[in-house]
Amino acid sequence: MENKSDLTALRAAIDEIDRQLLDLFCQRMEVVAQVGLYKKAQGLPVLHPAREQEILERVRHNCPDEMGDYASDYFAQMMRISREYQQHILKGEQ
Amino acid sequence: MENKSDLTALRAAIDEIDRQLLDLFCQRMEVVAQVGLYKKAQGLPVLHPAREQEILERVRHNCPDEMGDYASDYFAQMMRISREYQQHILKGEQ
Numbered sequence: 001m002e003n004k005s006d007l008t009a010l011r012a013a014i015d016e017i018d019r020q021l022l023d024l025f026c027q028r029m030e031v032v033a034q035v036g037l038y039k040k041a042q043g044l045p046v047l048h049p050a051r052e053q054e055i056l057e058r059v060r061h062n063c064p065d066e067m068g069d070y071a072s073d074y075f076a077q078m079m080r081i082s083r084e085y086q087q088h089i090l091k092g093e094q
Numbered sequence: 095m096e097n098k099s100d101l102t103a104l105r106a107a108i109d110e111i112d113r114q115l116l117d118l119f120c121q122r123m124e125v126v127a128q129v130g131l132y133k134k135a136q137g138l139p140v141l142h143p144a145r146e147q148e149i150l151e152r153v154r155h156n157c158p159d160e161m162g163d164y165a166s167d168y169f170a171q172m173m174r175i176s177r178e179y180q181q182h183i184l185k186g187e188q
Contacts, residue, residue: 007138010129011145017122018149018169019156021115025168026157028111035104044101051105055112062113063120070179074119075112077171085164 025078029085036086046086052079119172123179130180140180146173 039046056072063071133140150166157165 007129007132007136010125010132013125014122014129015149017118017125018153021118021122021172022153022157022165022169024111024115024118025165026161028108028115029161029164031104031107031111035101035108038101038104042101055109059112059116062116066182067120067123067179070123070175071116071119074172074175075116077175078115078168081164081168081171085161088160 028078029082032082032086033089036090040090046090047083055079122172123176126176126180127183130184134184140184141177146170149173 036046038044056075059071059075060068130140132138150169153165153169154162
């Protein structure tokens with residue numbers, strides 16, 4: 001990423017990244033909802049702390065060191081939001 | 095997204111989405127850092143609440159209705175984390 005000095009160009013880059021992030025986030029929510037429905041149908045526990053821990057460790061391992069804490073916070077928040085959506089879907093199922 | 099009934103396949107789909115999310119998140123952090131440095135060099139205020147509000151409105155507009163609250167929460171958290179990283183970079187600059 002060359003050093004774009006123009007604020008407009010930098011914001012346009014963020015907007016494009018955000019567009020892709022939103023698309024992927026919505027995809028993730030759909031799959032997380034399917035996981036919840038599948039687990040419920042199979043009588044499996046919906047929460048899986050070890051799985052979340054595995055994801056956080058992989059995140060920290062796969063990003064630049066100086067971003068590790070920030071990326072972990074980001075994924076922890078995203079998993080919290082995914083769980084809330086999953087529960088929302090499962091309640092709608094009752 | 096066809097209704098994948100196998101938990102392993104669903105988790106693999108989430109892992110692939112997470113890989114892309116992490117990549118985009120790190121890109122966003124780099125650009126946000128550049129925005130901070132640019133603003134500092136130009137003597138501009140780093141925080142821009144109206145810009146964040148614009149992003150949240152666009153997010154809500156561009157995702158399925160039932161995910162609106164969740165997507166807004168997700169972007170608000172991501173912008174909070176981006177701001178913290180931006181301040182971390184700017185402190186390192188002093």
